[in-house]
Amino acid sequence: MIAATLAFYLFAALAIVGALNVIFQRNPVHSVLWLIFTFFNAAGLFVLLGAEFVAMILVIVYVGAVAVLFLFVVMMLDINITMVREGFFKYMPVGLLVGGILLAELIIVFAGWVMSDSAEAMRAAPAPDPSAISNTEALGLILYTDYVYLFQASGIILLVAMIGSIVLTHRTRTGVRKQVISEQNARRPSDTLEVVKVESGKGLQ
Amino acid sequence: MAELWTSYIWPVVWIVIQILMFLVPILIGVAYLTYAERKIISAMQMRIGPNVIGWFGLLQPFADALKLLTKETVLPTGASPVVFFLAPMITFSLAMLAWAVIPVNPGWVISDLNVGVLYLFAISSLGVYGVVMAGWASNSRYAFLGAMRSAAQMVSYEVSIGFIMITVLMTADTLNLSALVEAQAEPLFGFLPGWYFIPHLPMFVVFFISVLAETNRHPFDLPEAESELVAGFMTEYSSMSFALFFLGEYANMIMMSGMVSILFLGGWLPPYDVAPWNLIPGVVWFAAKIAFCLFIFIWVRATFPRYRYDQLMRLGWKVFLPLSLIWLALTAGFLVYFDKVPA
Numbered sequence: 001m002i003a004a005t006l007a008f009y010l011f012a013a014l015a016i017v018g019a020l021n022v023i024f025q026r027n028p029v030h031s032v033l034w035l036i037f038t039f040f041n042a043a044g045l046f047v048l049l050g051a052e053f054v055a056m057i058l059v060i061v062y063v064g065a066v067a068v069l070f071l072f073v074v075m076m077l078d079i080n081i082t083m084v085r086e087g088f089f090k091y092m093p094v095g096l097l098v099g100g101i102l103l104a105e106l107i108i109v110f111a112g113w114v115m116s117d118s119a120e121a122m123r124a125a126p127a128p129d130p131s132a133i134s135n136t137e138a139l140g141l142i143l144y145t146d147y148v149y150l151f152q153a154s155g156i157i158l159l160v161a162m163i164g165s166i167v168l169t170h171r172t173r174t175g176v177r178k179q180v181i182s183e184q185n186a187r188r189p190s191d192t193l194e195v196v197k198v199e200s201g202k203g204l205q
Numbered sequence: 206m207a208e209l210w211t212s213y214i215w216p217v218v219w220i221v222i223q224i225l226m227f228l229v230p231i232l233i234g235v236a237y238l239t240y241a242e243r244k245i246i247s248a249m250q251m252r253i254g255p256n257v258i259g260w261f262g263l264l265q266p267f268a269d270a271l272k273l274l275t276k277e278t279v280l281p282t283g284a285s286p287v288v289f290f291l292a293p294m295i296t297f298s299l300a301m302l303a304w305a306v307i308p309v310n311p312g313w314v315i316s317d318l319n320v321g322v323l324y325l326f327a328i329s330s331l332g333v334y335g336v337v338m339a340g341w342a343s344n345s346r347y348a349f350l351g352a353m354r355s356a357a358q359m360v361s362y363e364v365s366i367g368f369i370m371i372t373v374l375m376t377a378d379t380l381n382l383s384a385l386v387e388a389q390a391e392p393l394f395g396f397l398p399g400w401y402f403i404p405h406l407p408m409f410v411v412f413f414i415s416v417l418a419e420t421n422r423h424p425f426d427l428p429e430a431e432s433e434l435v436a437g438f439m440t441e442y443s444s445m446s447f448a449l450f451f452l453g454e455y456a457n458m459i460m461m462s463g464m465v466s467i468l469f470l471g472g473w474l475p476p477y478d479v480a481p482w483n484l485i486p487g488v489v490w491f492a493a494k495i496a497f498c499l500f501i502f503i504w505v506r507a508t509f510p511r512y513r514y515d516q517l518m519r520l521g522w523k524v525f526l527p528l529s530l531i532w533l534a535l536t537a538g539f540l541v542y543f544d545k546v547p548a
Contacts, residue, residue, distance in 0.1 A: 029341060052318065052320050056327050059327040063330075064327060068356060071334075075337070076353075136320060179516070
């Protein structure tokens with residue numbers, strides 16, 4: 001058990017180091033790389049909790065897809081650090097205000113933290129027995145059986161958001177030469193070719 | 206003291222021994238894959254290929270490695286040093302990491318994860334980082350363009366790879382790789398091998414082509430298209446860091462071939478569980494299947510011209526993605542209709 005405890009403190013400490021580096025790095029690309037490092041440590045914590053499915057999904061979705069696009073965008077942006085720093089003192093009061101509100105909210109949430117009476121009993125005896133069912137299967141049963149409508153609704157929300165962003169950024173450009181493969185495949189020799197018998201000494205008219 | 210040994214030190218030592226038992230054959234395999242590639246391509250082009258160092262040129266890979274090691278390591282001006290040297294290490298270690306869950310024989314696996322398929326998918330989707338980091342850290346236009354192409358390409362083809370994996374694991378009803386191989390033991394219709402490439406033949410083809418794109422191999426090797434981008438993201442690398450990229454690329458090919466063998470070619474299983482076939486050990490079957498896939502990799506390289514970039518994107522998003530989605534729905538429908546869904 002001591003190994004698991006040590007691993008927990010290792011992952012937790014590295015996650016905090018990574019998260020701090022995300023905000024303190026001067027170079028935005030380095031920040032994204034530290035963010036990825038933090039994701040990995042979070043995945044490690046999930047594995048220690050026995051939630052290996054969630055850990056793998058975290059790596060696949062956040063590290064393998066979302067962070068790649070993040071990195072992609074941040075690399076393409078030409079961020080000028082001095083220009084970002086320019087209005088630092090002008091905007092500081094607003095930033096401090098937002099930060100203060102968030103901090104106050106967190107304090108209120110944690111101060112009012114109470115454990116439900118039934119929570120302890122539920123933790124002692126989880127509803128499907130963990131030894132009888134793998135956590136992938138348990139998650140599947142909950143998502144696709146008990147909460148299938150909510151699951152579908154969240155899918156539709158994501159789809160609408162995706163279509164919305166495509167519609168907003170889509171522009172039709174003129175003068176773009178584009179290959180239409182179906183048109184190419186539909187061409188017949190008779191559309192484009194003409195076989196001509198040329199009499200000798202006359203040539204084509 | 207004895208308790209410390211049996212419960213703490215020995216397990217760690219045993220894991221290290223297991224890891225070495227996997228890594229050493231893989232590294233030798235990588236060395237001889239480069240040799241095999243040169244020999245096979247030269248045979249297809251009616252040349253002789255490497256034949257000077259050792260018998261039939263068998264020591265050529267080691268001579269190449271020595272040559273690379275003695276070269277100078279160059280760090281371009283304006284490069285980001287940590288990221289620059291981290292990138293090849295990431296590429297190489299990711300190709301090695303995947304072997305933690307790949308079973309080569311019943312019980313011969315370092316970690317028999319319950320979510321082995323997801324682990325493999327996660328590791329293969331991380332491969333893009335080595336490339337992108339190399340391209341950005343090099344502070345060079347060719348490298349950056351190569352990295353951008355590669356990132357877009359790998360992200361696109363991952364989608365169809367993911368759907369095909371879902372199809373296969375729905376058929377096998379497991380996420381565990383050993384159980385996935387065992388599920389292919391039952392013969393199809395009583396006389397065909399139960400390997401999934403027969404019922405899922407179209408997906409096998411799509412998967413293999415996606416794997417070519419995912420490993421940046423011909424005909425999808427646009428990130429390192431010599432005629433346009435010098436050597437793509439590897440342009441600024443030399444010496445050991447280049448060697449790590451090179452080894453990583455070939456180790457990735459072996460890893461992906463292992464994945465194809467497990468998902469579609471029945472892993473360590475012989476085609477028929479009868480006398481001449483099942484006398485051959487499972488490891489040999491598995492290695493033979495990997496070798497077969499690698500041969501196709503090289504065969505494709507020697508045969509096909511390079512894709513154009515927009516055509517590559519079109520193939521990924523407009524052909525493979527709908528195809529794999531349709532097949533996913535068909536498989537699910539088939540399983541439900543014929544009551545093959547386990548309770």
